[in-house]
Amino acid sequence: MRWARIDLEGAPTFGIVEGNEIETVTGTPFGEYAGTGRRLDLGSVTFLPPVFPPTFYCVGLNYLDHILEQAKKKGVEPNVPQQPDVGYRAQSALIGHGADVIIPADAPERVHYEGELVVVIGKQAKNVSEADALDIVFGYTIGNDVSQRDWQYGDRTMWRGKNCDTFKPMGPWIETDVDLDSLETSVRVNGKPVITFPTNNMLFGVEKYISTISKYVTFQPGDVLWMGTEGSSPNLVDGDVVEIDINQIGVLRNRFVKEKQ
Numbered sequence: 611m612r613w614a615r616i617d618l619e620g621a622p623t624f625g626i627v628e629g630n631e632i633e634t635v636t637g638t639p640f641g642e643y644a645g646t647g648r649r650l651d652l653g654s655v656t657f658l659p660p661v662f663p664p665t666f667y668c669v670g671l672n673y674l675d676h677i678l679e680q681a682k683k684k685g686v687e688p689n690v691p692q693q694p695d696v697g698y699r700a701q702s703a704l705i706g707h708g709a710d711v712i713i714p715a716d717a718p719e720r721v722h723y724e725g726e727l728v729v730v731i732g733k734q735a736k737n738v739s740e741a742d743a744l745d746i747v748f749g750y751t752i753g754n755d756v757s758q759r760d761w762q763y764g765d766r767t768m769w770r771g772k773n774c775d776t777f778k779p780m781g782p783w784i785e786t787d788v789d790l791d792s793l794e795t796s797v798r799v800n801g802k803p804v805i806t807f808p809t810n811n812m813l814f815g816v817e818k819y820i821s822t823i824s825k826y827v828t829f830q831p832g833d834v835l836w837m838g839t840e841g842s843s844p845n846l847v848d849g850d851v852v853e854i855d856i857n858q859i860g861v862l863r864n865r866f867v868k869e870k871q
Contacts, residue, residue: 612860613639613749614783615706617656627652627783639784640732640748640831657706659780660751661730663834665827666704666778668755669726669819670695672812672838679842684763694814694822699755699836700773707781707862713848714774715869717758722843724755725797725854727809729816730784731833736824743820746829749786752854752862753836754779779864780834788858790816798853799844807840809856 612627616634624639625632630652637643671677671691681688705711713721732748755778762771793809814822819835846852848868855861 611749611786612783613660613786614655614781615658615660615662616650617658622658622662625650657708657782659704659706660782660784661832661834662704663701663832664830665833666699666701666836667823667833668697668699668836669814669838670697672814673807673840674813675807676838676840676842683842691813694819696819696823697768699778703773703775703778705776705779705864707779708864709779710776710865710867711754711756711779711852712774712776713846713866713868714758714770715871717774718760719845719847720759721846721866722757722759723797723799723846723852723854724757724839724843725795725805725856726753726755726839727793727795727837727856728753728780729820729835729837731820731829731835732831734828734830736828738821738824738829740817740821743817746820747816748831749784750788750856750859751780751784751834752782752856752859753834754852754854754862754864755836755839779862781862782860785859792858794857795840796855797841798855799846800851801853804844805841811840812837 625634631649634646634648635643678688728751730748733746735746758771790810795809796806797804846866850866853863
């Protein structure tokens with residue numbers, strides 16, 4: 611099943627995607643809901659982030675090639691994590707499929723995409739074993755962890771390098787039926803393929819991260835966990851369109867627009 615969240619006459623509304631249509635529902639996929647019978651063409655709706663998470667978890671350095679490439683660019687020895695590394699992002703940075711990513715007017719040129727699998731939690735949970743971890747997953751969506759590298763590495767924290775308004779596109783919907791081992795991520799910039807990689811080829815998988823986090827923090831329905839990225843990105847400029855395609859889930863597409871001085 612595919613769940614989307616759209617702007618319906620000014621109000622965030624969940625719906626179930628079937629083919630090229632979405633049927634709106636009352637309620638929420640994390641609780642009780644009922645179909646309204648109202649169907650809309652997907653091409654006519656404004657997508658919102660498919661969930662507004664209580665907590666926005668993110669994974670750092672979870673693909674080996676990405677670690678090696680970033681270390682090479684910085685001229686340092688690669689530091690491969692020996693255990694899961696967990697961080698957070700700002701909910702205020704989230705936008706939906708089709709919305710514009712706004713590059714701040716004073717941002718240096720190294721603005722990059724990061725195509726990521728996003729795990730959506732469906733149940734309240736604490737102290738979850740790896741064997742039971744997928745039982746608390748509601749489904750999966752796609753994220754673009756947009757990054758301004760000079761700010762990311764130059765500031766003491768990632769407050770603007772990772773968390774500027776619009777820097778976290780997510781969508782287009784949540785897919786509840788996914789085979790992790792069969793997933794493949796492809797990224798296109800202006801229609802040109804730039805990278806393809808096995809999505810689940812991670813240093814630490816979904817089960818490991820869920821189990822590790824839940825030892826210390828209680829998951830809530832609607833929490834999201836972004837699982838990291840592979841490879842490296844070209845510098846993105848005004849007008850570039852980035853598409854992140856994960857088979858079985860869909861395509862997240864966003865245009866990059868440079869803010870006027």
